[in-house]
Every structure is written in C-alpha cells, then in structure tokens.
Amino acid sequence: MSSPEQLANQILGVWREDGLSWRPRVRWFPRVPPYLDEIFDLLFEPADGDDADAILFSDERRSAPLHNIRDFVGGLQVPMIDLGGRAGDFTDAHFDLMEPRTWAETARRIIKFRQGREALAPQYRHTVDPDIQILAHMYVSGRQLRGMRYPLTPEAVCYPGFFSASTIVPIADRLVLRGFLKKTFFDRLHECRTCRSRRLTVREECPSCRSADLRETSLIHHFHCAVLLPEDQFRQGVALICPKCKRQLRNYGKDYDRPGSAYICNTCDATSSELEVGFICLDCNARMDGEAAERVDLYSYALTDASIAFLEGRAAALDATMPDSLQREIARIHGTANVQAAVAEIRFAGRDELISSHGRSVFERSCDLFLENIRNRLGNAGSLHVGENIAYILAERFDARTEQELRTLVARSEDLLRHKLDARLTIAQRLGRALP
Incomplete structure (x- = not known):
C-alpha cells in the first residue's frame, strides 16, 4: 500500500502532466471535515477570501439539498470540487483519492477556470455586482444556465452550478432584456395562485x-x-x-x-x-381548477456575443434599464446634426392590481395584445422596444404633433383590451441637435 507521500506525489505528477504545475489554493465548504486525511495537506494549500483556485465541497449531510449551495459558497469564478461523489452537476468536478480518472478531471477544471479569469477584463474578476457575477461565472466555467427539474423546491426547477432558481431567474431575465443573455424554452409548469409553489398534483374531478x-x-x-x-x-x-x-x-x-x-x-x-382537470398544491393544500392555475414558462440561458465582448473589455456596459436594441439606436442617433428624435416610455400603472386580481398570465396576455397593436399601428412613425416592465417608442422625427399621435395610439390600444393596463406615456429623452 502506498504511503500518503507516495500517493500525493503520484497525483501531483498527473496534475503536472495536465498543466497544473502548482499546489492549488483552496477553501473548504462547509468546513474542513474532522476525518481529513493528511494527504490533502500535501495536495492543496489553504486560501483566504478570493485568493483561491478552487472550493472543496465536503458535504457531511448526505441527504441535504444541493440546488442552493452556490448561494452560500460564493467564489463564482473558481470551480467547486466535490469530494463526496454525490453532487454531480451541482459542482464542477469530482475528486477521489482512489479514482485516478478524477485526478486529471480536477486539474483540467482548475486550469480552465484560471484561463477564463485571465481572459476577463480586470474590473470584472472580483466584481460584487450580481449581474456581472453571473455573466463572469458563465464565461469562466463555459456553462450555460441550463434548467433541470428539481422537485425538492417549490420552484420545481434548479440551475446546477449557479444560484438557486429564486435568485438566478430574475437576474437572468434582466440580463436577457439587456441583451447579455439569450433564452431558450425549457419547460412549462403550473403554479399555485395561493403560495406560488409549482409542486402540484393533477387529478380528474367531477x-x-x-x-x-x-x-x-x-x-x-x-x-x-x-x-x-x-x-x-x-x-x-x-x-x-x-x-x-x-x-x-x-x-x-x-x-x-x-x-x-x-x-x-x-x-x-x-x-x-x-371530467374536469383540477390541481392540489402539495405545499399549501390549496385546490384550484385547471384554468385557475397559472402557467409558468421556464427557460435556459446562454451568453450572447455582446456579453462576451463586454466581459473581455471590448465593449462598454449597457444601460440596465433599456433593451439592447434601443441602446444601439440611441447610439446611432445621439448627436446627429439636424435630427429631432425622442424616446417615449410606456409604463403600466395597473400592473400590480391586475396581477393581484386576475393573475400574472392575464397581465402578460394583455401586455402582448397591447404591444402588438402598438407595433402594428406605429408604422414608420417610430420603433417599439420592450424592456423590463417598460415599453419604449423611439420616434426619429419628433414634434408636438408626433407626441399627440403617440398618446392617441396608446389610448386606443388600451381601449381594445378587456383587462386594462392603465398604460401611461411620457417623453423620457430627447435626442439629436439642431444645425448651428
């Protein structure tokens, strides 16, 4: 049987062959286990704060949920190495002293993450901005935000390797609106209107x-x-x-x-x-008709070319409140001589009340109909850009008459709706400059 020193030298030799020529600096999560073998002291060096090459995941709670470990670990730009063998996709690699194939896997993941961090623009390597943290983690890990069904949480979905779904999805949707992520359909679930759980049982009813x-x-x-x-x-x-x-x-x-x-x-x-279809919520025991349970679409997310250029320092950050398409048009128009353009905002003052009384799906359908009518009737008078809870109209030939036409268009589009949005238009920004 090999001594700890001999086994450590064997592992270090495999690491050197794969390009890992140093002893990785590591942090432990949740803690250093009491049964820690001395060989780990020969393979890894302790690290404090962000100065680490990896996080060693030693989970003593064999049945604990895994969907939210990144909420507590931090260090999104370093790989998490699973020592127990049960974490699977929730970590970035598995390391086992008795399985040589895992030695090389660990080395490759540590090197890949380091190369990814070095390719990041310096200002994004230790960011505390949650939006940029997610983008940077996707960049250095090479992972997409890929959804996975997960019945242990009320959301019934998780994104292995990232924050829990309740944390990550609002961030990802915001980044989609900014043009940093693109989303693809993953699944459609139903949601309890009482407690918002998606753990529902379906049954036939009288x-x-x-x-x-x-x-x-x-x-x-x-x-x-x-x-x-x-x-x-x-x-x-x-x-x-x-x-x-x-x-x-x-x-x-x-x-x-x-x-x-x-x-x-x-x-x-x-x-x-x-028979009719009904749902029973497994979390709060509420019963609802099939039509009353709200449908929720789930998505997976991937980086766009614009976000990669941004992370590598080849493009400036975009305004978080405006869609990417509108940003590009503003950049094109701004400062152009003899152009009188304007950006109008449309906000939905009745949003919260409509969601409370009829549900989010009714609000979203009403928005879709409203915006479809705006887009169809706008013609050459301007372009429509949809942001997070706000729609924008960019009018390149703007004057008092154009403003009145836009207000009339919004009012008529609202009149066509069964469920009112209380849409309100304001002129948010004027662009261009007159000739001297």
Whole structure:
C-alpha cells in the first residue's frame, strides 16, 4: 500500500502532466471535515477570501439539498470540487483519492477556470455586482444556465452550478432584456395562485362538485327506445332492465350496445362523460381548477456575443434599464446634426392590481395584445422596444404633433383590451441637435 507521500506525489505528477504545475489554493465548504486525511495537506494549500483556485465541497449531510449551495459558497469564478461523489452537476468536478480518472478531471477544471479569469477584463474578476457575477461565472466555467427539474423546491426547477432558481431567474431575465443573455424554452409548469409553489398534483374531478371520488361505468344504448344511460341504471340483479321502457335487454348487438363509458361521482351522484382537470398544491393544500392555475414558462440561458465582448473589455456596459436594441439606436442617433428624435416610455400603472386580481398570465396576455397593436399601428412613425416592465417608442422625427399621435395610439390600444393596463406615456429623452 502506498504511503500518503507516495500517493500525493503520484497525483501531483498527473496534475503536472495536465498543466497544473502548482499546489492549488483552496477553501473548504462547509468546513474542513474532522476525518481529513493528511494527504490533502500535501495536495492543496489553504486560501483566504478570493485568493483561491478552487472550493472543496465536503458535504457531511448526505441527504441535504444541493440546488442552493452556490448561494452560500460564493467564489463564482473558481470551480467547486466535490469530494463526496454525490453532487454531480451541482459542482464542477469530482475528486477521489482512489479514482485516478478524477485526478486529471480536477486539474483540467482548475486550469480552465484560471484561463477564463485571465481572459476577463480586470474590473470584472472580483466584481460584487450580481449581474456581472453571473455573466463572469458563465464565461469562466463555459456553462450555460441550463434548467433541470428539481422537485425538492417549490420552484420545481434548479440551475446546477449557479444560484438557486429564486435568485438566478430574475437576474437572468434582466440580463436577457439587456441583451447579455439569450433564452431558450425549457419547460412549462403550473403554479399555485395561493403560495406560488409549482409542486402540484393533477387529478380528474367531477364537473358538478369538483370531487375526485369517481367511479367509471359502461354506457348502454337501448335500441328500442334510444335511451343512453349508465349500466348501473339498467342493472337489476343479473338482468339488464331498461329504466325507460322496462324491457329486458337480452342480446348484445341486437337489443343494445355499449358505445363508451361515463363517470359517476360518489359524492354528488352526478354522471359525466367528460371530467374536469383540477390541481392540489402539495405545499399549501390549496385546490384550484385547471384554468385557475397559472402557467409558468421556464427557460435556459446562454451568453450572447455582446456579453462576451463586454466581459473581455471590448465593449462598454449597457444601460440596465433599456433593451439592447434601443441602446444601439440611441447610439446611432445621439448627436446627429439636424435630427429631432425622442424616446417615449410606456409604463403600466395597473400592473400590480391586475396581477393581484386576475393573475400574472392575464397581465402578460394583455401586455402582448397591447404591444402588438402598438407595433402594428406605429408604422414608420417610430420603433417599439420592450424592456423590463417598460415599453419604449423611439420616434426619429419628433414634434408636438408626433407626441399627440403617440398618446392617441396608446389610448386606443388600451381601449381594445378587456383587462386594462392603465398604460401611461411620457417623453423620457430627447435626442439629436439642431444645425448651428
């Protein structure tokens, strides 16, 4: 059996072959385990703060959730190395003293992260801005923000290797609006309107009383009198007697047939050929009709070319409140001689009230209809750009008449909606300059 020194030298030799020529500086999470083998002291050096090459994940709680470990660990620009072997995609590599293949994997991940950090513009290597932290982590790790179904949390989704979904999704959506991320559809779930959990159980329910206590029975069609009723109403002992004309049904195919089935509710005795869909929330026990549960679309996210150029210091930061498309148009117009342009903001003052009373999906559908009508009627008068909770109209030939036309357009688009948004237009910025 090899001594700790011999095994450590063997591992260090593999690391050198893969380009890791130094002892990595590491932090432990959540703590250094009491059973720590002395060999780790020969392989790694302790690090404080951000001065680390990796984080060693030694989880003593074998059944603890993993979706939120990055919320507590920090150090997004260094890899997390799993020592226990259960973390999988939630960490960046697995290291096991008894498995040589993991030695090289660990070295490659540490080197990849270091190369990624060196390619970052210096001002983004130790940023505390959460938006830039996420972008920098995606850049140095080479990972996309890829969604994964995860039933251990109310969100029912997680993004392995990143913050928990409740933290990361608002940031990612904000970065999409800024043009830093692009999103692709991952899944569609339903959400409880009471507690916002997505852990719902689906069940068939009686259309009359919404009970799930149902039994299925065959339908019988009596040819003589054309009655169509559940078999239970024909059955008298072993015989089938028509409840309408009182004749006995003897020959299948001649006297009667069985065209299908129906459901009888054991709670209210109602008979139904089609059932309703209902949901029960597994977190708060709320019951809701299928139409009442809000649909939530989930996405995965990837870096755009613009964000890569930004992280490498080849492009300036964009205004966080305006979409990338509008930023580009403003940059093109701003300062141009003999141009009188303006940016108008459209805010939805009725947003919170509409969401509270009818749900987020109704608000989003109303917004989509409103913006579609604006876009269709705007024509050459301007261009529409949609931001986070705000829509913008860029009018390149702006005067008092144009402003009135825009206000009229907003009012008419609002009038077409069943659920009002209380859309309000203001002139946010004037662009261009007159000739001297």
